[in-house]
Amino acid sequence: xxxxxxxxTFKLALxxxxxxxxxxxxxxxxxxxTKSRLKPVFETLVSMPxxxxxxxxxxYFLMAFSPNxxxxxxxxxxxxxxxxxxxxxxxxxxxxxxxPFMVHPVQSGLSGISxxxxxxxxxxxKSKWETLLKVQLPQIKxxxxxxxxxxxxxxxxxxxxxxxxxxxxxxxxxxxSIAIYDEVEALNYDAANFYSLVLFxxxxxxxxxxxxxxxxxxxxxxx
Amino acid sequence: MIKLxxxxxxxxxxxxxxxxxxxxxxxxxxxxxxxxxxxGKTSVLRMISGLMQPDFGQICVEEExxxxxxxxxxxxxxxxxxxYVFQDYALFPHMTVLENLNFAKAKNQNNxxxxxxxxxxxxxxxxxxxxxxxxxxxxxxxxxxxxxxxKPKILLLDEPLAALDSAIRHKLQGYLKKVHQEFKLTTIxxxxxVGEIVKLTDYVYQLExxxxxxxxxxxxxxxxxxxxxxxxxxGEVLKIQxxxxxxxxxxxxxxxxxxxxxxxxxxxxxxxxxxxxxxxxAFKPLLYKIEA
Numbered sequence: 080x081x082x083x084x085x086x087x088t089f090k091l092a093l094x095x096x097x098x099x100x101x102x103x104x105x106x107x108x109x110x111x112x113t114k115s116r117l118k119p120v121f122e123t124l125v126s127m128p129x130x131x132x133x134x135x136x137x138x139y140f141l142m143a144f145s146p147n148x149x150x151x152x153x154x155x156x157x158x159x160x161x162x163x164x165x166x167x168x169x170x171x172x173x174x175x176x177x178x179p180f181m182v183h184p185v186q187s188g189l190s191g192i193s194x195x196x197x198x199x200x201x202x203x204x205k206s207k208w209e210t211l212l213k214v215q216l217p218q219i220k221x222x223x224x225x226x227x228x229x230x231x232x233x234x235x236x237x238x239x240x241x242x243x244x245x246x247x248x249x250x251x252x253x254x255x256s257i258a259i260y261d262e263v264e265a266l267n268y269d270a271a272n273f274y275s276l277v278l279f280x281x282x283x284x285x286x287x288x289x290x291x292x293x294x295x296x297x298x299x300x301x302x
Numbered sequence: 303m304i305k306l307x308x309x310x311x312x313x314x315x316x317x318x319x320x321x322x323x324x325x326x327x328x329x330x331x332x333x334x335x336x337x338x339x340x341x342g343k344t345s346v347l348r349m350i351s352g353l354m355q356p357d358f359g360q361i362c363v364e365e366e367x368x369x370x371x372x373x374x375x376x377x378x379x380x381x382x383x384x385x386y387v388f389q390d391y392a393l394f395p396h397m398t399v400l401e402n403l404n405f406a407k408a409k410n411q412n413n414x415x416x417x418x419x420x421x422x423x424x425x426x427x428x429x430x431x432x433x434x435x436x437x438x439x440x441x442x443x444x445x446x447x448x449x450x451x452x453k454p455k456i457l458l459l460d461e462p463l464a465a466l467d468s469a470i471r472h473k474l475q476g477y478l479k480k481v482h483q484e485f486k487l488t489t490i491x492x493x494x495x496v497g498e499i500v501k502l503t504d505y506v507y508q509l510e511x512x513x514x515x516x517x518x519x520x521x522x523x524x525x526x527x528x529x530x531x532x533x534x535x536x537g538e539v540l541k542i543q544x545x546x547x548x549x550x551x552x553x554x555x556x557x558x559x560x561x562x563x564x565x566x567x568x569x570x571x572x573x574x575x576x577x578x579x580x581x582x583x584a585f586k587p588l589l590y591k592i593e594a
Binding site: 196203204214217 | 353378379380381385386389392396406448451
């Protein structure tokens with residue numbers, strides 16, 4: 080059996096999740112604090128991947144990153160980055176595609192913390208940064224876990240965006256979901272079944288662990 | 303000396319209101335802001351601590367200007383040395399009592415002040431407990447201790463005892479008094495409770511619609527004016543009964559219901575639901591102790 084597509088899937092999900100932790104938390108923090116009138120616009124943009132067909136997103140990425148276009152051409156010539164049909168292109172597309180799965184739980188977690196608790200920390204002379212790290216984030220561990228796991232699982236399950244921007248290059252962009260499609264088209268049902276079963280089992284375990292942890296079945300261990 | 307000369311437009315449940323205050327608070331004084339809810343008492347504390355910005359004015363504490371719209375000075379809450387006890391205590395739920403106190407330390411502060419505070423507030427037994435396992439009174443003691451860790455210049459207390467029952471409130475008033483004597487902090491209390499104000503504070507500002515309505519010692523504001531031995535209560539008419547010679551009017555005063563005898567023609571002016579004033583000269587009223 081060829082494990083390469085599965086390994087590639089989890090590598091993609093891992094990279095995407097790590098980047099999303101770094102990007103998603105500041106975005107969620109900003110959204111939960113801002114009084115800007117543009118907030119609904121930004122919230123909509125973050126949520127768009129939830130409703131937009133992945134192919135739409137993939138199509139625009141393909142257009143934007145294509146070396147035939149100004150932006151893609153600039154990336155290629157000045158920075159030497161080719162995002163179309165490459166792993167790094169997949170990571171960028173996945174980050175945007177899974178952004179709401181990280182931002183939403185963290186944002187609602189942060190908004191749920193009583194205002195006086197963060198203010199108490201400010202009055203004690205603690206900076207916003209220190210307050211976020213030591214007061215706010217430790218209180219929303221379940222929301223963080225949900226965000227991390229959902230981002231990971233969602234990236235594992237992505238198909239349309241990957242197909243549009245990554246294509247089907249073994250070892251580079253051929254992730255498990257694409258491999259399944261590929262095998263079914265070639266009538267290799269056994270191989271398709273192998274990939275499918277592995278994905279099914281792993282995503283089931285991931286989601287089950289979130290529900291167990293957030294449902295307090297391991298009380299005292301996590302919270 | 304704290305000089306407070308501020309103006310701020312506040313939006314509340316009953317529409318907008320201009321809060322306009324000019325207070326001079328002497329150092330080490332224990333003062334109260336008193337008044338109905340929604341007159342901006344909490345907003346005053348928030349503006350002193352830097353959590354809210356006045357529209358115009360100046361806040362000076364001990365020769366240091368914390369806020370001034372003319373010179374565009376505005377210290378962040380982090381830079382003002384203020385101890386703040388919030389109405390909901392605002393303890394960090396993921397930290398133990400001791401961790402809550404340690405978190406409040408300034409960067410290069412040693413531990414001695416914390417052990418002192420644990421002793422004064424009698425928190426020895428509670429150090430390793432999480433806030434969710436504490437009673438209201440215990441949380442309040444932790445919140446008060448935590449506000450004092452950095453040795454602030456001002457202590458701000460936002461209805462600190464409002465959520466507690468009277469026995470515990472009584473005990474905590476003792477702690478507040480002790481803290482004020484021990485640390486000699488300028489203290490600003492927001493409170494509704496006249497007994498508490500008389501017991502603890504040196505000076506009262508009574509606020510009404512964003513302005514100071516009355517100011518003075520608690521005795522002057524709450525006690526002297528009612529020394530005439532006159533009982534005066536407002537109530538609501540519940541029932542009017544016509545008897546042979548007189549009428550009996552049943553009136554609700556707060557949670558008590560009393561019956562008042564009146565002449566027929568007086569009763570004819572009244573309808574059920576009217577707001578009335580019940581008053582009487584009482585030269586030697588009876589006093590019964592019901593609770594220590």
